[in-house]
Amino acid sequence: MNIIKKSKLSCLLSLCASCIVGTLITTPKANADSIQTTLQAQIILDSSCAIDSTKLAGGENVGNFDFGENSTLFTDATTEAKTNSGSSFNIICESTTTPTMKLIGGTNDGNSGSNDNHAMAFNGRYVPYSIYNSNNLSSPISPNTVFYTSQNSGQEEEVPLTAIAHGNTGLIPGTYTDTLTIEINF
Numbered sequence: 001m002n003i004i005k006k007s008k009l010s011c012l013l014s015l016c017a018s019c020i021v022g023t024l025i026t027t028p029k030a031n032a033d034s035i036q037t038t039l040q041a042q043i044i045l046d047s048s049c050a051i052d053s054t055k056l057a058g059g060e061n062v063g064n065f066d067f068g069e070n071s072t073l074f075t076d077a078t079t080e081a082k083t084n085s086g087s088s089f090n091i092i093c094e095s096t097t098t099p100t101m102k103l104i105g106g107t108n109d110g111n112s113g114s115n116d117n118h119a120m121a122f123n124g125r126y127v128p129y130s131i132y133n134s135n136n137l138s139s140p141i142s143p144n145t146v147f148y149t150s151q152n153s154g155q156e157e158e159v160p161l162t163a164i165a166h167g168n169t170g171l172i173p174g175t176y177t178d179t180l181t182i183e184i185n186f
Contacts, residue, residue, distance in 0.1 A: 047095035047186050052083035056184065063089055065131070065163040072171040080134065081161035091148075091184075092156045099150040099186035101159065103131060105143035106178045116166060117143055120176035127165050127176045134160030150186075 048055055051062045063083040070077050081089040093099040108119040108126060116128035117140055130140035133147060141147045148159050 047093070047097070049091060049093040049095070049099060049184055049186050051089070051091050052085055052087060062182075065129075065161075067129075067163070067165050072173060074165075074167045076167065077165045079163055079165075081159070081163070089159045089161055090156045091150065091159055092154070093150050093152055093184075093186050094154055095152055095186040097186060098152050099184060100146045101148040101150075102146045102183040102185070103141050103143060104181040104183050106180045108178050109143060113168075116140070118178055118180065120165070120178040122174040122176040123172065125168075125171055125174075125176070127168060127171065129163050129165035129178075131180075132162045132164065134162045137162060137164070 050056060054060065054062070056062070061084065063081055065079050065081055067077040067079050083089055091099075091101070106118040108121045109117065111121065111126040111128075112119040113126075113128045116130045118130065119126040119128045131147075132138075132140055147161075150157060
């Protein structure tokens, strides 16, 4: 009987020890440690401008003055600047300085004659023209002159430009063209 009691007692002690060890292993620590750390978020924004919703990088053709079809004997033709999508010439800028637009000049300016600042060329012939602020058709915009100062409001702004081409003697049928350079400072 002593052996049986000892055996039962040994078994009981073994069972209790297993329960205690199991409890210690499976019970989470009541006071778990925690720490806080940081994660940084950052973005660097540069000033930018867009014409007709196209962000400008430089060198893009952003629009045109299309005088349409005329006879070689035309006197005057007038048009407004349009973007490539055909809408009004609109600009939006976000900048820390006030954006300005300057008309640098055209590729054929030396052949514009005495009354105009620019010329469209075809086969050695030239159609002279000048560009105006649409609100002031009495005074053409001179090359290398700031012609527009943005309100820098973050809203799209219309740049009102009108061009007037003048007929010339000796014109022949063809497509007369010029490329103007505009500088946008922002």
